Amino acid sequence: MNLAYVRDYLRLVLLVPILLSSLLLSSLLFSSLTLAQQSDIAQEKKNVSQLSALAPVAELSIDPQLISLISLLNDSEHDQVDTQQTITRLSDLIASYNYAEQCLLLIAKALTAKSNQQYLQATELFQSAEQLFEHIPDAQLSAPIFSQLHHHLAQLYAEQADYQQAFLQRREYLKKYQQYRKSKRQQMIDSLKQNIEVEKKVELNEILISQNESKARRIAEQQAQKQQRRYNFIAILATTFVFILLLFRQVKVRNKLLQLTKIDALTQVYNRNTLFEQGHKLIADFANKPSDFTVLLLDLDHFKKINDNFGHHIGDQVLVKCAQLVGETMRSRDVFARIGGEEFAALLPYADYNKAKAIAERINEKISQASFDYLPSEQKVTVSIGLASMTHSNMSFDELIHCADLAMYQAKEQGRNCVVSYNKIAHEQERRSQDSGVE
Numbered sequence: 047m048n049l050a051y052v053r054d055y056l057r058l059v060l061l062v063p064i065l066l067s068s069l070l071l072s073s074l075l076f077s078s079l080t081l082a083q084q085s086d087i088a089q090e091k092k093n094v095s096q097l098s099a100l101a102p103v104a105e106l107s108i109d110p111q112l113i114s115l116i117s118l119l120n121d122s123e124h125d126q127v128d129t130q131q132t133i134t135r136l137s138d139l140i141a142s143y144n145y146a147e148q149c150l151l152l153i154a155k156a157l158t159a160k161s162n163q164q165y166l167q168a169t170e171l172f173q174s175a176e177q178l179f180e181h182i183p184d185a186q187l188s189a190p191i192f193s194q195l196h197h198h199l200a201q202l203y204a205e206q207a208d209y210q211q212a213f214l215q216r217r218e219y220l221k222k223y224q225q226y227r228k229s230k231r232q233q234m235i236d237s238l239k240q241n242i243e244v245e246k247k248v249e250l251n252e253i254l255i256s257q258n259e260s261k262a263r264r265i266a267e268q269q270a271q272k273q274q275r276r277y278n279f280i281a282i283l284a285t286t287f288v289f290i291l292l293l294f295r296q297v298k299v300r301n302k303l304l305q306l307t308k309i310d311a312l313t314q315v316y317n318r319n320t321l322f323e324q325g326h327k328l329i330a331d332f333a334n335k336p337s338d339f340t341v342l343l344l345d346l347d348h349f350k351k352i353n354d355n356f357g358h359h360i361g362d363q364v365l366v367k368c369a370q371l372v373g374e375t376m377r378s379r380d381v382f383a384r385i386g387g388e389e390f391a392a393l394l395p396y397a398d399y400n401k402a403k404a405i406a407e408r409i410n411e412k413i414s415q416a417s418f419d420y421l422p423s424e425q426k427v428t429v430s431i432g433l434a435s436m437t438h439s440n441m442s443f444d445e446l447i448h449c450a451d452l453a454m455y456q457a458k459e460q461g462r463n464c465v466v467s468y469n470k471i472a473h474e475q476e477r478r479s480q481d482s483g484v485e
């Protein structure tokens with residue numbers, strides 16, 4: 047009991063002189079303040095109280111000049127005159143400053159006072175600055191530029207042997223420092239996350255771009271293929287067209303050649319081959335189905351004289367004209383041909399003797415009465431015609447032609463420009479032979 051009592055007593059005895067000496071020191075320091083400095087502090091306090099009326103919550107903007115001023119002051123080798131001038135200059139802007147800027151200006155002044163070892167004044171300035179903390183967002187206060195206030199206050203309190211306050215300030219400083227580190231770390235994490243997100247987005251964007259490119263390439267390829275198919279189709283179409291054109295041309299040429307083999311080049315009527323071909327065919331048809339069939343053989347009279355007198359080319363024109371005149375007399379089913387030189391033949395199916403004779407006489411009349419522009423008017427062109435009709439179905443075409451030929455020669459003998467029927471000759475011959483037999 048006694049020992050504890052003695053210990054408490056000693057503590058009290060030690061504490062009282064410490065308190066007394068600190069009070070004495072404070073009063074001495076206080077008295078050393080100049081009147082001007084006191085008025086400064088008063089002004090600062092007034093400004094603080096005025097600004098307290100406003101209460102912005104969002105992070106406050108800070109004049110960059112203040113930031114560089116504080117960092118200069120934190121440099122132990124700073125130019126005091128220069129920094130003092132800056133403080134004075136920036137103090138003029140106090141009316142336009144927000145809480146944070148006000149606070150930093152106070153911190154700057156406090157740092158100046160502290161470096162000038164005006165600890166009491168520095169403490170008061172730091173305290174005034176601290177009062178503004180309630181108007182500044184917590185996140186902003188954890189920044190070293192603000193939180194250093196606690197560090198300096200801790201030093202100043204320790205200097206003034208106010209260890210409790212020093213401890214509290216130190217603790218506050220560490221707390222804010224931790225907060226600041228934490229928020230910085232979080233910021234870094236957020237920034238990394240953001241970077242990762244951005245990278246992901248960039249990657250995704252690149253994938254999308256490459257997908258779009260490959261899609262565009264695919265579309266272009268498809269279009270090129272489509273175009274190629276179109277070209278191929280056009281090429282095939284053009285080739286087919288040309289092929290068909292050539293085929294038609296070929297057919298046309300072939301027909302032309304075929305026609306040339308059938309047609310007489312000068313008179314454009316059938317030639318000898320066609321006549322015999324058609325004649326054999328008609329004879330074969332009539333063998334199955336007997337009907338009237340007559341052949342005319344025509345030979346121009348004294349044609350040699352025409353050639354000799356007027357020239358071969360005039361002879362040719364006479365041949366052409368005569369062929370044309372005979373052609374006009376033919377029926378659609380008749381076959382008319384030039385069998386050589388100035389000799390022609392006509393096949394008249396379904397024509398009996400009388401009908402054929404009428405046709406032959408019509409031909410005779412037409413040619414003899416025709417006018418030939420290139421011949422003198424007195425020059426007449428006549429034709430001798432031999433006529434032979436089928437008398438029985440066993441008669442061959444060659445026989446029929448031969449009979450017509452005989453009749454034609456008879457017509458020549460009778461003085462030309464006439465029609466002679468083989469049937470009549472045969473009949474005459476028969477009658478003569480009968481007469482001679484009777485005699």
Ligand SMILES: Nc1nc2c(ncn2[C@@H]2O[C@H](COP(=O)(O)OP(=O)(O)OP(=O)(O)O)[C@@H](O)[C@H]2O)c(=O)[nH]1
Pocket residue numbers: 312345346347348349350351353357358359360361362365386387388458
């Ligand atoms: N211009 C021309 N003359 C031809 C052609 N073919 C044959 N001749 C001529 O026809 C003439 C036939 O003469 P001929 O056989 O003596 O008969 P023709 O003078 O008509 O006397 P007839 O038949 O007895 O009336 C010949 O002079 C041939 O040269 C031809 O294509 N063109």
